Amino acid sequence: MTTMATSVVMPALEMAQETGKIVSWLKKEGETVSKGDLLLEVETDKAVVEVEATADGVLAGVKSHEGDVVPVGQTIAWLVAPGEQPPADSPTTAPAARATAGALYERPGRSQTAPTEPGESPRSPQISPKARRLAKEKGIDITKIVGTGPDGTISSEDVLKAADTPAVAEASAASSSSLSAIARLMAERTTQSWTQVPHFFLVREVDARGLVELREKLGITVVTHTDLLVAVTARVLAKHPKMNATWDNGNIRLNSGINISVAMAVHDGVVGAVIPNADKTAINDIASQRKELTERARSGRLKPADVTGGTFTITNLGMYDVDAFNAIIAPPQVAILAVGRIADRVIAVNGQPAVRPMVTLTLSGDHRVVDGAQAAVFLNDLAEAIRTPGNWLG
Secondary structure, X not given: OOOOOEEEEOOOOOOOOOEEEEEEEOOOOOOEEOOOOEEEEEEOOOOXXXXXXXXXXXXXXXXXXXXXXXXXXXXXXXEEOOOOOOOOOOOOOOOOEEOOOOOOOOOXXXXXXXXXXXXXXXXXXXXXXXXXXXXXXXOOOHHHOXXXXXXXXXXXXXXXXXXXXXXXXXXXXXXXOOOOHHHHHHHHHHHHHHHHOOEEEEEEEEEOHHHHHHHHHHOOOOOOHHHHHHHHHHHHHOOOHHHHOEEEOOEEEOOOOOOEEEEEEEOOEEEEEEEOOHXXXXXXXXXXXXXXXXXXXXXXXXXXXHOOOOOEEEEEOHHHOOOOOOOOOOOOEOEEEEEOOOEEEEEEEOOEEEEEEEEEEEEEEEOOOOOHHHHHHHHHHHHHHHHOHHHHHO
């Protein structure tokens, strides 16, 4: 147990993050917590992530609650020793900002019709993490549910019952037209990147027969084309450090690690889940990590480490039968690779028509860091790696 109070602060879960929204506390005030326990869920522009306790102790002095939008670095609670009191508030501590969009929230334990007191911000109802994830999957507005658990806590059974209630389902459908915090912030970041980063685009059609054959050899139920693309792209990036660089306040910073961020579609947005040190990771391990990240992303259980540290992004829309598209860079990264579907096309082989599985790659680059020639050389090497992946993956 702790011998002195440890502050719980709003973590910085990604670059350029200024605030985070508290989705739920996974531990109650007064509950004993061990280091590494899941403490709370925080929503950023990329995902809802679970934050772990950094020390042992008793959760005390909770200052921010569900629905609060809190500046990064601000203390939101304390972990103290049994019988210890949390430190007094610092006069310089800024009050937690309140979310202004979306539905109004009720304080836990208060009836759904009870008004809030003057000057008091309403908060979300108390709900179990399992029930919250279930409500998100079914698109149910939790403020319309009356909890039957202790102190009015909403259970998963309450959510399932509400899903069968026409009035609740209609209300949830009506409220879904407004942007969620994730969708709203993603729109802001995308607009910022598109208007401030000088994008340029290179397009290349590549014979993917080698990639397809390798996947069949390894087992199509074991690895995906995306897994193979992550592996070969990471190894090619090792030869082109500028493509794996970061634009840092007017300076170019070369990253020591090659961490591939894979764009994944989630409810109301896209999340970039990171596979660290992908250039040194075996293909089966990449496939396993990607599958686990996908499952966590879809269930809203991503952790901070899952979405931070990416140095290059791959976004693949081939599964949606998209032939080609341009992708917007995710700053401070300096490039993103957009991948279309692999489809049979007639091409010239040694002067004769032949059918080959072709894929279109579109590379978006930040012209402040790389120029067209440098990006073209990288794309040439990547095309060769896709044609002969066995030579790159060993």
